[in-house]
Amino acid sequence: MSSPLLHVENLKEYFEIRRGLFGKRGYVKAVDGVSLTLAGREAISIVGESGCGKTTLGKTILRLYEPTDGKIIFRGKDITHLGWKELKWYRRETGLVQQDPFGALPPFMTVKRILEEPLIIHGIKDRKEREERIYKALEGVKLTPIEDFINKYPHMLSGGQQQRLVIARSIILEPKMIVADEPVSMLDASVRIEILKLLQDLQTRYDLSVMYITHDLSTTRYFSERIYIMYAAHIVESAETKELLVNPLHPYTRALLNVIPDPDPSNRFLIKEVPTGEPPNLINPPTGCRFNPRCPNFMKGICDAKEPSLIEASKGHYVKCWLYG
């Protein structure tokens, strides 16, 4: 394998919080030592339940947050602590698709203006060229006929159309990588697949690398090559999509698979465990394995004593669990 597009190593993002006026300082450790690799034209999924730090991970990688620790290497360049000016090329090489399409669009701008903004910011002075690229992007996301959309405001579009516009904006600078943070979770079930297929299509057409963030394992099936399971700011398991879905190792992954609404009735009773209990507090996470209070395979004295390390259980299949270490 050639050198990857993106390499994230032991990334940490802590948010400082203060309880009350003179309260003790604490940290929400939203991302706590995450490592991952994304090759060119590869799609990976980050899967985990609400509040585990997926969004924070994505935003930190995009340098919307200043990383607390760790390293982000993009195309061989360390961008972990670059300043705003030096980051400009990185902004051009990356795109973001957010969860709430309506919120992600400035309500006072027209479709045209929305798509023009990144082009203006990145110094494309020629109006004609900008227009051409806007048309190309709109065609790319199938917001056609373009004339019907170009002068509309976001509130005049349906949710699916809004998300297409957000996607068009994320690819208009022809980036190498986009982070899609739950791009379909706020959409009608009827358009979800459509949007996912669009992303998939764009990925191949634009040679994009995609980091797909979701809490819904079922959607990764259509889409990604590798899955990272995130739990309480840690990556607890990662493997190629097929391997992970067929042979889940971590009890948390298994629990997640269980909650997938599986259309195939023969699979319906395959897995028994259900994740009980609350997601852990990221200010004071459980000692040992962070999943131990909810784990069906909990081993007293081991799981709550020491944090397991990430081991390679089989080729390319990593897991962070005492069952395997």
Add this chain to the structure above:
Amino acid sequence: MSTFKQTLRQLLIYKSALIGLIIIIILVGISIYAILAIPYDEATKLWRAGEKYWLESPRNALPSWINIFSSKKMPETIVLDTKKPKPGVSKAIIPVAEKFSNIKVEFSFNYEYDDFPSEINIFFESNHTASVPKLTVYWVKPDGEEIILANLLISKDDRYYISNDEKLARELKNIISKKINKTIDYEAPITLLLFAQEDAGILSPDTVKVMKGNYKLWIDGIIFETNVNLDAKLVVYGKVYGWAGTDHLRRDLGIALLWGAPIALSFGVTASVSIALIQMFIGAVSAWFRGITDNIVQRITEIFMVIPFLPILIMISTFYKFNIWVLLVVVIALTIFGGGVKNYRAMFLQIKEFPYVEASRAYGASNLRIVLYYLIPKVLPTIIPSMVLSVADFVFLEAALAILGLGDPLTPTWGKIIDDAYSNGALYKGLYYWVLEPSVMLAAASLSFAMLGFALDKIFNPKLKEI
């Protein structure tokens, strides 16, 4: 833009908004007319010119249209000038001896009004060098009675204030008293004595009547040099003038009423809009950057919030007499760190967390761009109502300062008229028009913006809809 049309349609549902809008349109029309008809420089010049320029207009005259509503017809000003020949004006200079000439000037006019003139003056212009012309001025009433008003030796640029000639007043009184065999025992002004019917009615100012008909003033004199030209101008000052009347300096109030509109509008709108925009910008910067910038802005704002605005403004304008545009800058400067900054900051603290702002950062928008193009436009429409409302405040503020005697002393504004009226006892003297006219304009201007602002507020912030 369709949203604009939509807003307008919604707006016109409210009668108050419609009325407000109409008044604003009228005011804008007046402003445009004022600017085109009397350029600013000329207007201020006219306003500052003093009595010399306004010699031909009466002092404290009512607006002319008063005659339409009153059965008693008030006199207009009559000007007869030998330099502008017309029927009723004649001048003849006839050489009589080697160096002497005889000059004869005759002014005749019809006086059909029901009230007496306010003043009568004659202005002379002569180009003699050494010897002073000697003139006798005669007055002929419609009944043919002729009296000598004065014997004058005139200088090159001279005037004879007939209505101020106290000696003449005494003489006229005596003559008339003798004629009707009763003494006039009140202070009858010359204008009355010259124009009154000489009967029993003249004994009281309440019963005296104007003798209507053709009056004549003629001048007979001798010029002691050759090639001398002498011109005379008779001004019989009326009691009404123009569409707005005049003030104590004979100035046409119309100028200040007209020009008050663009000045009030531009003062109010500029103050309101620039304060809102600057406060918004400061609030946005403060909220966006947080940290030390935020801290500094917050502390400055707090300082400005405890400084009492009006007293400080009054203090400053007592020490320095500003012109109105400097005053505008001072008002803006004193307000940009006002409480509004805190409100805007609170709004922007919310808006900066919106996903679209984050998206803009992800595609590389600079801080300034985010503040200007992503934060401010979100708030802008919601503050339009209060911006329109505060136009009314600033129009009033300017007037209030002028009325306190702290405004621009030289620019014609509504507030300045009220100030003049007040300091010249307009209400005490019964010169109501002097106060009413600018007050009506002022009230109309503030009210219109207030009405429009409230209606806009109902549309933009529908929760506040009336119960």
